[in-house]
Amino acid sequence: MTRISLTVDGARVADDVEPRMLLVQYLRERLGKTGTVIGCDTSNCGACTVHLDGESVKSCNVLAVQADGCEVTTIEGLAQDGELHPVQEAFRECHGLQCGFCTPGMVMQSVALLKENPQPSEEEIRLGLEGNLCRCTGYHNIVRAVQHAAGVSTGSTSEEQEQGVTA
Amino acid sequence: MTAVQEPAAEREIGRERRRKEDQRLITGRTRWTDNLALPGMLHLAMVRSPFAHAKIVSIDTTEAKNATNVVDVVTGADLGEAQGACINAWAITEDQVTPPHLPMPVDRVAFAGEVVAVVVARSAAEARDAAELVDVEYDELPAALDLKHAATDEVLAHPDLGTNKSAFWKFDSAEAGTGGDVDAAIEKARTDGIVIEREYRQQRLIPAFMEPRSVVVDPTGEQITVWSATQVPHILRFAIAATTGVPESKIRVIAPDVGGGFGGKLQQTPEEMIAFAVARRLGRPVKFTETRSESLMTAHHGRDQWQKLTMSAEKDGTVTGLKVELLADLGAYVAIVGGGVPVLGAFMFNSIYKFPAYQFNCQTVLTNKTWTDAYRGAGRPEATFAIERLMDELAAELGEDPIEVRRRNWIDADEFPFTTVAGLEYDSGDYEKATQRAMEMLGYDELRAEQKRRRESGDRVQLGIGVSTFTEMCGLAPSRVLGQLNYGAGGWEHASVRMLATGKVEVVTGASAHGQGHETAFSQIVADRLGVPFEDVEVLHGDTQVAPKGLDTYGSRSLVVGGEALVKAVDKVIDKARPLAAHLLEASADDLEYAGGRFGVRGTDQGITIQELATAAFAAHSYPEDMEPSLDADATYDPVNFNYPHGTHLCAVEVDTETGQVSMRKYACCDDIGNIINPLIVAGQVHGGLVQGIAQALWEEAVYDDAGTLVSGSFTDYLLPTAADTISFDIDHTTSPSLTNTLGTKGVGEAGTIASTPAVVNAVVDAVRHLGIDDITMPCTPERVWRAIQGVAGGGATEGAAMPHFDSSTGMEGTVDRTTGGAQ
Numbered sequence: 003m004t005r006i007s008l009t010v011d012g013a014r015v016a017d018d019v020e021p022r023m024l025l026v027q028y029l030r031e032r033l034g035k036t037g038t039v040i041g042c043d044t045s046n047c048g049a050c051t052v053h054l055d056g057e058s059v060k061s062c063n064v065l066a067v068q069a070d071g072c073e074v075t076t077i078e079g080l081a082q083d084g085e086l087h088p089v090q091e092a093f094r095e096c097h098g099l100q101c102g103f104c105t106p107g108m109v110m111q112s113v114a115l116l117k118e119n120p121q122p123s124e125e126e127i128r129l130g131l132e133g134n135l136c137r138c139t140g141y142h143n144i145v146r147a148v149q150h151a152a153g154v155s156t157g158s159t160s161e162e163q164e165q166g167v168t169a
Numbered sequence: 170m171t172a173v174q175e176p177a178a179e180r181e182i183g184r185e186r187r188r189k190e191d192q193r194l195i196t197g198r199t200r201w202t203d204n205l206a207l208p209g210m211l212h213l214a215m216v217r218s219p220f221a222h223a224k225i226v227s228i229d230t231t232e233a234k235n236a237t238n239v240v241d242v243v244t245g246a247d248l249g250e251a252q253g254a255c256i257n258a259w260a261i262t263e264d265q266v267t268p269p270h271l272p273m274p275v276d277r278v279a280f281a282g283e284v285v286a287v288v289v290a291r292s293a294a295e296a297r298d299a300a301e302l303v304d305v306e307y308d309e310l311p312a313a314l315d316l317k318h319a320a321t322d323e324v325l326a327h328p329d330l331g332t333n334k335s336a337f338w339k340f341d342s343a344e345a346g347t348g349g350d351v352d353a354a355i356e357k358a359r360t361d362g363i364v365i366e367r368e369y370r371q372q373r374l375i376p377a378f379m380e381p382r383s384v385v386v387d388p389t390g391e392q393i394t395v396w397s398a399t400q401v402p403h404i405l406r407f408a409i410a411a412t413t414g415v416p417e418s419k420i421r422v423i424a425p426d427v428g429g430g431f432g433g434k435l436q437q438t439p440e441e442m443i444a445f446a447v448a449r450r451l452g453r454p455v456k457f458t459e460t461r462s463e464s465l466m467t468a469h470h471g472r473d474q475w476q477k478l479t480m481s482a483e484k485d486g487t488v489t490g491l492k493v494e495l496l497a498d499l500g501a502y503v504a505i506v507g508g509g510v511p512v513l514g515a516f517m518f519n520s521i522y523k524f525p526a527y528q529f530n531c532q533t534v535l536t537n538k539t540w541t542d543a544y545r546g547a548g549r550p551e552a553t554f555a556i557e558r559l560m561d562e563l564a565a566e567l568g569e570d571p572i573e574v575r576r577r578n579w580i581d582a583d584e585f586p587f588t589t590v591a592g593l594e595y596d597s598g599d600y601e602k603a604t605q606r607a608m609e610m611l612g613y614d615e616l617r618a619e620q621k622r623r624r625e626s627g628d629r630v631q632l633g634i635g636v637s638t639f640t641e642m643c644g645l646a647p648s649r650v651l652g653q654l655n656y657g658a659g660g661w662e663h664a665s666v667r668m669l670a671t672g673k674v675e676v677v678t679g680a681s682a683h684g685q686g687h688e689t690a691f692s693q694i695v696a697d698r699l700g701v702p703f704e705d706v707e708v709l710h711g712d713t714q715v716a717p718k719g720l721d722t723y724g725s726r727s728l729v730v731g732g733e734a735l736v737k738a739v740d741k742v743i744d745k746a747r748p749l750a751a752h753l754l755e756a757s758a759d760d761l762e763y764a765g766g767r768f769g770v771r772g773t774d775q776g777i778t779i780q781e782l783a784t785a786a787f788a789a790h791s792y793p794e795d796m797e798p799s800l801d802a803d804a805t806y807d808p809v810n811f812n813y814p815h816g817t818h819l820c821a822v823e824v825d826t827e828t829g830q831v832s833m834r835k836y837a838c839c840d841d842i843g844n845i846i847n848p849l850i851v852a853g854q855v856h857g858g859l860v861q862g863i864a865q866a867l868w869e870e871a872v873y874d875d876a877g878t879l880v881s882g883s884f885t886d887y888l889l890p891t892a893a894d895t896i897s898f899d900i901d902h903t904t905s906p907s908l909t910n911t912l913g914t915k916g917v918g919e920a921g922t923i924a925s926t927p928a929v930v931n932a933v934v935d936a937v938r939h940l941g942i943d944d945i946t947m948p949c950t951p952e953r954v955w956r957a958i959q960g961v962a963g964g965g966a967t968e969g970a971a972m973p974h975f976d977s978s979t980g981m982e983g984t985v986d987r988t989t990g991g992a993q
């Protein structure tokens with residue numbers, strides 16, 4: 003067992019952990035931060051994405067002991083004082099989620115992407131999200147959500163058509 | 170009592186409501202099954218067979234039992250009958266050969282990944298560690314792997330059965346009286362018409378929902394509670410009760426937040442049964458959550474057919490007959506729907522066309538691979554692929570535009586209702602209108618002109634345009650039809666509406682959502698119909714104790730069947746409220762009119778709202794003598810017919826003739842799904858469906874090696890598309906309301922997946938057809954396209970993973986993947 007202390011979503015925590023424990027397991031099993039989820043065992047899906055000292059990481063690919071002394075932000079710590087983060091808001095606004103399982107990772111990765119590149123092109127968004135899998139949305143509305151959060155007018159013909167639907 | 174109510178708000182139906190369910194999902198306040206922890210809960214790890222087919226000689230659990238914090242190690246023999254069985258709900262023929270399917274077999278394993286023992290420990294990590302210590306001695310048997318070879322019965326998947334052939338199912342239009350004799354039509358065309366004969370491969374796919382399956386069973390308390398990442402809590406409860414002898418009333422199944430399904434969670438799984446048995450045995454709560462490798466290897470797969478097709482036509486391209494001969498791979502067991510999947514496609518090969526003669530033959534075959542069952546579209550994507558590929562081949566044979574040939578054969582808008590050669594009655598549609606719209610969106614004529622220029626100049630990058638016009642039958646299903654097909658259950662759905670004392674409305678549905686947005690769409694329906702605010706409606710589902718009756722979510726049925734049950738229940742509430750309103754308003758019930766959630770006395774400003782009546786019914790201080798003091802109502806709706814969404818999907822791809830690389834340039838589709846409740850949710854369903862269908866065309870394939878081991882058993886090797894692989898889509902709708910339900914809606918959950926696969930493959934073939942190519946096997950990987958261009962027909966077989974695009978050097982391996990290293 004190794005002693006670690008870190009800040010998670012603004013709260014200071016300290017625990018004895020097995021050296022092999024992954025950060026995602028520590029978050030879920032020890033801290034009850036079940037908003038962050040596990041979708042694979044090969045670091046491909048990105049469902050477990052969190053911020054470690056402000057950088058996005060796949061928390062299944064980081065050992066809990068590596069987070070010692072760091073600041074971790076999960077999907078649960080993104081909204082501030084009851085106000086959704088603009089990226090969370092954009093995912094809802096643009097219907098960027100269906101089952102929502104990929105969403106914690108998608109949102110965290112999108113926040114990091116926009117921090118690095120506040121005005122990304124569609125291509126840059128698609129490449130920036132390449133490490134996060136979604137089986138439900140076909141990515142179309144996830145891309146729209148990131149554009150929306152960036153304040154880019156989506157200007158998509160399809161969106162206009164969708165709104166023109168008569169029911 | 171209010172005198173006058175606010176004027177009715179904007180109609181909810183048709184509105185782009187943002188989803189109610191999103192708030193918790195975007196903030197991480199989710200309840201996935203794996204999030205649950207109960208006091209004293211134990212964790213399970215499965216010991217799985219590394220062999221596709223082997224006798225279990227012995228299982229030594231001693232060492233594992235002695236490992237730290239291990240509570241028990243259990244085998245199939247230990248559980249005996251308590252483990253129940255996995256059921257097949259649909260014997261497609263009376264004499265279907267169905268191998269018994271124990272959750273944990275005792276003497277023989279029939280596919281790689283099958284569970285042979287389970288370790289129970291205080292932590293998941295300790296259970297997994299100890300699973301490595303279970304020593305299983307196997308005696309390997311020859312495995313039936315290749316589908317065509319298995320159909321010869323040379324090697325048997327289950328030696329005791331004496332055959333791999335499970336069932337042969339046939340439909341013939343001449344015998345059924347719905348059309349002519351197909352063999353005669355083909356014979357005639359051989360002399361004075363056109364005969365197109367093709368064989369297509371529907372590769373095996375993996376549903377690959379993002380949330381791995383997880384199950385928690387708590388045997389404490391009067392009811393045994395099962396939380397499971399399932400699409401079908403009601404069906405699961407039935408199956409557990411029916412096979413373990415535990416009364417149904419003692420079992421409560423809850424599907425909490427469920428992370429995708431696509432048919433992949435429409436199953437009664439061995440893991441659920443094992444968890445149930447172990448929890449009962451130990452009297453303690455247990456949890457099992459699969460790893461991704463386990464999920465890909467053992468959760469049921471989809472598709473996997475060979476399709477032999479013969480189409481006859483007049484010289485002018487009028488189709489005269491279609492004959493279909495299918496071989497369908499069931500895998501090692503007949504799953505819950507099992508052979509019913511290809512049968513669901515049987516009525517759809519004739520699609521939107523007026524074929525005079527049709528015959529469908531399907532042989533289902535057992536092999537030593539993972540079992541197959543429903544995957545988004547279930548039978549209908551396979552049918553649509555076959556017919557839409559053939560229509561393009563017919564067009565090529567005639568040297569005509571593929572849309573022209575379709576137009577000559579499709580049902581015209583003024584011909585509805587139309588009874589097809591497969592015996593279904595299509596209620597509504599307008600194929601011309603949807604096609605025109607899709608052509609406009611794609612810029613069809615300009616792209617055809619560009620294609621011509623590129624061909625003429627011999628451009629290295631060639632352009633292909635793919636057409637797919639489709640229809641499907643959805644809204645499963647009229648119970649009588651299911652009865653005729655020998656399916657084990659009905660196809661109705663149930664709903665109740667509970668008017669709470671505060672005026673809020675609880676709506677209970679037997680459908681069970683896992684991403685479809687029922688909470689939002691159903692709230693819209695109830696808000697409109699009942700005339701209450703959208704925000705005042707709460708939709709409850711997915712718990713057999715809260716929603717005691719239901720048949721769950723699959724086959725694009727939730728809205729068209731479940732939504733209709735809701736409408737019926739709401740109407741009953743209004744009917745029940747009327748005498749109470751009359752009583753309280755001291756008016757005659759006949760003088761009341763109901764609008765905007767309020768009963769008004771005609772010609773006066775007197776009235777009372779339904780929400781006020783709910784409070785009055787709760788208090789029950791004053792109500793008519795012949796009435797019970799409640800407005801709540803239930804309804805069970807059994808559909809009278811399927812419904813038939815349709816659409817035209819067009820796709821333009823660029824093919825680099827030097828590398829075989831396919832890039833999608835544009836995708837446009839116009840779907841007619843009848844009336845739309847929420848356009849935003851519909852768009853999401855279409856987008857997601859498109860990518861799954863496109864993925865079958867270009868990327869995904871479950872590949873086995875010669876020993877029967879799944880090679881594509883991780884996300885490193887099974888190529889799920891990423892945001893970078895896909896494009897944005899142009900989607901639109903025409904509207905021919907369905908005439909088979911009051912909302913005029915049609916299913917949309919599977920449309921994109923059904924239509925897109927042939928659109929993409931047709932585009933790829935179209936790009937290189939002038940090079941003498943008329944087929945490329947799916948997935949159309951760069952290697953296959955390149956080989957086809959080099960003159961190797963069909964692009965050859967897949968070696969190893971279909972097209973791994975993740976770097977395997979970066980990944981960790983699966984934690985209890987017993988297929989590797991478990992063979993010693």
Ligand code: FES
Binds near residue numbers: 050062
């Ligand atoms: S869980 Fe899939 S990348 Fe971390």
Ligand code: FES
Binds near residue numbers: 103
């Ligand atoms: S919303 Fe279901 S996986 Fe992305």
